[in-house]
Amino acid sequence: MNSKGALLSTHVEIDIPFHDCDPMNVVWHGNYARYLEVARCELLRLFDYDYIQMKESGYAWPIVDMRIKYVSSAVFCQKIRVDAYLKEYETRLRIDYVITDCQTAQKLTKATTVQVAVDVQTHELQYVSPAVISEKLHKVI
Numbered sequence: 001m002n003s004k005g006a007l008l009s010t011h012v013e014i015d016i017p018f019h020d021c022d023p024m025n026v027v028w029h030g031n032y033a034r035y036l037e038v039a040r041c042e043l044l045r046l047f048d049y050d051y052i053q054m055k056e057s058g059y060a061w062p063i064v065d066m067r068i069k070y071v072s073s074a075v076f077c078q079k080i081r082v083d084a085y086l087k088e089y090e091t092r093l094r095i096d097y098v099i100t101d102c103q104t105a106q107k108l109t110k111a112t113t114v115q116v117a118v119d120v121q122t123h124e125l126q127y128v129s130p131a132v133i134s135e136k137l138h139k140v141i
Helices: 029-046 051-056 131-138
Strands: 008-015 063-070 079-088 093-101 107-115
Touching: 008 029, 029 051, 029 063, 029 079, 029 093, 029 107
Parallel strands: none
Antiparallel strands: 008 079, 063 107, 079 093, 093 107
């Protein structure tokens, strides 16, 4: 999982808060999904298709697959960088992520999420991404 083959990419930096950690000051594994969400929203905003615009376009994009590989632990007060890379959009949104320590660039986590379009009115899964996503992406890539 890297920038190779990415159609679009961005990153966010996050300071690990105390409430995300266990008693050993290590980030609880479930909180990584939230960090991915922050980066994913930033990526979607680059082509004006964040969750509000998705809903306005008539589609929901639920995550149907999420894979996370924990390489090393993030800890309280650490500043992390979450890179997000758009890899696919024609039939689904596939976004790859790499989380690193801001100070050392040590890789902490890598992940992938897959989202599919669902028509908000009919609740039908779309086997091809709606035209709106291509139209928005082609303005920036």
